Amino acid sequence: MIFKSARLLLGFAAFLASPALAETLTDIAGRTVELDLPAKRVLLGEGRQIHVIAALKGEDTFKTIVGWRDDLIIKDPDSYAGYLEKFAQVADLPRFGYIPQGEFDLESAIKLQPDVLTVNIEAKPAVDETGLEQKAEAAGIKLVYVDFRADPERNSNTSIEILGKLFGAEEKTKEFIAFRNEQIALVTDRLAQAKDLKRPAVFMERAPGIWGSIECCRTFGPYNFGAMIDLAGGHNIGADVLTTTFGTLNPEQLVVADPDIVMVTGSNWAADSDVNTFVPVGRGADPELNKARLKGLMERTPYSTLRAVAEGKVYAVWHQFYGVPYDFVPIQQFAKWFQPDLFKDLDPEQSFRTFHERFLPIAYKPGYFASLHKGDAK
Incomplete structure (x- = not known):
């Protein structure tokens, strides 16, 4: 037995x-x-x-x-x-x-x-x-x-x-998924209810300053960061020309479009760059270095002629947001840049901090965005 x-x-x-x-x-x-x-x-x-x-x-x-x-x-x-x-x-x-x-x-x-x-x-x-x-x-x-x-x-x-x-x-x-959807809806639901919404024309340059052989103006079509721009209340001018995820505008097209806002993507590409003029936004990045690098990129042709640069409406965003589903963070930050009156109370940094506390095994450190104020790019 x-x-x-x-x-x-x-x-x-x-x-x-x-x-x-x-x-x-x-x-x-x-x-x-x-x-x-x-x-x-x-x-x-x-x-x-x-x-x-x-x-x-x-x-x-x-x-x-x-x-x-x-x-x-x-x-x-x-x-x-x-x-x-x-x-x-x-x-x-x-x-x-x-x-x-x-x-x-x-x-x-x-x-x-x-x-x-x-x-x-x-x-x-x-x-x-x-x-x-x-x-x-x-x-x-x-x-x-x-x-x-x-x-x-x-x-x-x-x-x-x-x-x-x-x-x-x-x-x-x-x-x-529920958290991500809820955080995106904080922007899209409010935009859907807004009356007489004016969408600023936005140009985003993809990874400038990483390689010396790449000049302006790599960008995004109607997908990825291009879609995030539209979800956040802006108008992505790259989608006026491109139908693919990635592509390139020529400098003349950018001058003619004369966007209201200019953005660039950046990351710490020191191990992969031959010129090191990129904006190294990301986890724990140095805000003063970010700002200096962003200012330097705006000294290239044709940026010095653009109205957005003269008005200081120039921003940098962590490039790696384009490949991970943390897109709710840039969507919220873009909304504050594009529609500041509508999203005064929105706090994308706190949203990302909360996400770290609820989901991630590593601590949150700021540094994922940078901006120039009026006069900084001159």
Whole structure:
């Protein structure tokens, strides 16, 4: 009888310890992927996805991550420093390069025995061209696509849900999405009720000062930051010309448009820049350095001729907002810049601080925005 009971207990324990039955999820590419959930070993095709995963997993952020792309370290070192301080083990986490640039080492990835590789949707053409999906699946690695960049307004919530399933954090996923939606609605609901709303014409330059070979005027079409501008009560002049997420205006087009407001994106790109004239906004950034760099960028052609520059309506925003679903923060800040009378009571910095306190395992530090006042750009 004792032996029989022991066998029953052992069988029950084995049942509890057995892996979950394979489930299916539909990724952003519309692919149906079958895999055991939650995944036990995850390889991040973009390190900046950690901004989402950390909000879902908190203290367990790196528990099932076996490797990641090196972009967080190179392109967002201030955030990386915050996570390194909290999770010292990430210094030894295996790193990989960018798939579209041919820098991803599949053989090294296979040695880590991941269940899944999370890939940003913009990498799909390169994946298809190289046959990476088939090669990875032959080694037991499933690819799952997410998108926080190409069309975040449409795909961010779904991508959060996908990562929530992969990491076994469905309840936290619901909280995250609800918070994000509520914070965006603080702006969009008020704008919808405003009468005789006048939208300022806004031009946003993408990542100026990172490379010397790039002159003005890379910008955004009707997606990503372009969509955030419109959601916040402005008019994105890039969308008057472009139909894609990213593109370039020529300086003459910018002079003719003569926008009411000029914005640039910036980040700490010291490890990736050949000129170091970018605005290093981001976690814990130096406000005086941000302002000096922003002033310097406005001395380029054709900015010195623009009315917005003469009036000091020039701003910088953390570039990394364009690839993580913290877009409620810039949307709120843009609303204060575009419609100051309508949003006097809105406090985007407090919103982001609250988000850190509720969701993230690292402390909040300001520095994500910069501005010039009238006369500063002369």
